[in-house]
Amino acid sequence: MAAPEDCSVLQAALVEREREIAKLKSQINNLKGRGSCDQLLDQGVPVFDEREVATLPRKTTLSRDQIGRYSRQLVLPELGVQGQLRLANTAVLVVGCGGLGSPLAQYVAAAGIGRLGLVDHDAVEVNNLHRQVLHSERRLGWSKARSAAHTVQQLNSDVDCIPYHLELCASNAVELIKQYNIVADCSDNVPTRYLVSDACVLAQVPLVSASALRMEGQLTVYCCKGGPCYRCINPEPPSPDTVTNCADGGVFGVVPGVMGSLQALEVLKIAAGMNSSYSERLLLFDGLSGRFRTVRIRGRQKHCIACGDSSLIPPLPDYESWCGTTANDKCRHLMLLNKEERIEVQEYKELLEKGNPHLLLDVRPAVEFEICSISSAIHLPLEHLQTGNHQAVEDLRELVLQEISKLPSNNASLPVFVICKQGNDSQKAVLLLREFLAAEAVTLMDIQGGLMAWAARVDLMFPQY
Incomplete structure (x- = not known):
């Protein structure tokens, strides 16, 4: 019997292969x-x-089979035979x-x-x-x-x-x-x-x-x-x-x-x-x-x-x-921040593994945060920032000050990373947080591609929705 860690590796590989197959089918x-x-x-x-x-x-007439097929609507005075023929033409x-x-x-x-x-x-x-x-x-x-x-x-x-x-x-x-x-x-x-x-x-x-x-x-x-x-x-x-x-x-x-x-x-x-x-x-x-x-x-x-x-x-x-947008129904990808203000999911994973001090803010709605999240994330819905929720902002400011007090003396500021589903709302949140935390020693960064990029490139077992 395979060890639990082996099963995990095999499951991850299976998920990746299924995604590759689906992608190839789509390309075909x-x-x-x-x-x-x-x-x-x-x-x-x-x-x-x-x-x-x-x-x-x-078509100018209805066949016997067509009369039988459409009989329940043919008897409608609003439709009748002539209406049915109009449909057929x-x-x-x-x-x-x-x-x-x-x-x-x-x-x-x-x-x-x-x-x-x-x-x-x-x-x-x-x-x-x-x-x-x-x-x-x-x-x-x-x-x-x-x-x-x-x-x-x-x-x-x-x-x-x-x-x-x-x-x-x-x-x-x-x-x-x-x-x-x-x-x-x-x-x-x-x-x-x-x-x-x-x-x-x-x-x-x-x-x-x-x-x-x-x-x-x-x-x-x-x-x-x-x-x-x-x-x-x-x-x-x-x-x-x-x-x-x-x-x-x-x-x-x-x-x-x-x-x-x-x-x-x-x-x-x-x-x-x-x-x-x-x-x-x-x-x-x-x-x-x-x-x-x-x-x-x-x-x-x-x-x-x-x-x-x-x-x-x-x-x-x-x-x-x-x-100013693409002609499809896929998730949009906004570009509200400069490249220097965004970080790739792989870079954030390395920072997480090293244990570097920082805060991770998840700005998705509560219903999405309940579906899945990164364990270290602090939930702060974008809506609270957009509506100027005083209590939410004050709680965040207090948390930031606590974390800054724990930093070594040679650290200039506290890194604060913001994540959402696709990397759109997180950019909006960064722009708002600049105002709310303007007086604090923080460096605000958006995690590019959000949790869907995290699921595709970092944690293959992370749910996609």
């Missing part, structure tokens, strides 16, 4: 060629590239096959939409599965577009389903969107929202947009029958350090499920010829209280640079540069 799926066509066909997933797709054949493009796109794609396909395009350049990860119900454990490492298409085709093989494993950008968005009648924005970042809206304006295609974060969701419709576009409501992008996504702020899995289902309803209503419920209106959902409310938003703005009377678009801009 992200290759431009997207792997061997034969391999994809063997998995039951059709292969498509970004070329223009054939025109959707127009409609092409819908879903941008993002994640938490919102999962229920949307399934319900739209189940209802009998004619063509369903699925756009996503990401790969399936295990932390997706609590909310992205299109995917499964067996498809970890698959491209999300392929995985989504696989699920949809098992649900309704009549739907012409086209997966696009690509990153939507200024050079391909308009031409792709022109091939569809309705677009559903299920993305999770600001640059993509501007890109999709601008492209829908140019392609003259209605856009059903939703978002979900923590326990809340929003839904509205843009570019529909003279309604506003995204720029009409948000002419300038928000500051990057004020934007939170699911990776940073978290999300309760069922919330994007609720919003994606409502998004699917709105897509189907527009496709079937019913009136849109949310053009110039915004639906707000509070999952914690279980309440919905609708507010009016301003209509189309004649001076809007996208859809106004004197449009300045095209050409489409560089959305990432303009918004």
Whole structure:
């Protein structure tokens, strides 16, 4: 039997190998060629590239099988045979096959939409599965577009389903969107929202947009029958350090499920010829209280640079540069401090092993600190610093003075290191601590990459979340 320390080494090696395998799978799926066509066909997933797709054949009658399949909605006076035929003759493009796109794609396909395009350049990860119900454990490492298409085709093989494993950008968005009648924005970042809206304006295609974060969701419709576009409501992008996504702020899995289902309803209503419920209106959902409310938003703005009377678009801009953030839903990496004010996790590990006197402040929220932490860390939530919590600041100052009194006489100042999950909030905390501890002999340093870098490079058994 192996010694306990041997088991620990083997477990760590196993974890590292699993991460390497997952990374290789992701790299394979992200290759431009997207792997061997034969391999994809063997998995039951059709292969498509970004070329223009054939025109959707127009249907004028329903078959006996289709009448049986859609019978429960065919008897609705609001839909009927003509509404069902409209669905069959409609092409819908879903941008993002994640938490919102999962229920949307399934319900739209189940209802009998004619063509369903699925756009996503990401790969399936295990932390997706609590909310992205299109995917499964067996498809970890698959491209999300392929995985989504696989699920949809098992649900309704009549739907012409086209997966696009690509990153939507200024050079391909308009031409792709022109091939569809309705677009559903299920993305999770600001640059993509501007890109999709601008492209829908140019392609003259209605856009059903939703978002979900923590326990809340929003839904509205843009570019529909003279309604506003995204720029009409948000002419300038928000500051990057004020934007939170699911990776940073978290999300309760069922919330994007609720919003994606409502998004699917709105897509189907527009496709079937019913009136849109949310053009110039915004639906707000509070999952914690279980309440919905609708507010009016301003209509189309004649001076809007996208859809106004004197449009300045095209050409489409560089959305990432303009918004100051990347077009994905991964954790953001802010650069608020100079390189000299930050330390790598490996350097901090060496300092820890040497037993050098210092303080380690963990500024994550209490719920995250409870998940995992470095044993020597002192919990001081960033929120306490941002709100100027007097007691928290005084307690910290007293602790700092105690530690400074223990330093050898030749030590000029006390090193104070700040850590968070990804290295963003810790930088904000350093800037605030400069003010609160300005009179004390301390050297403030941010630990770059935070606890996720610690888990990846120092302690392979440390939990990642």
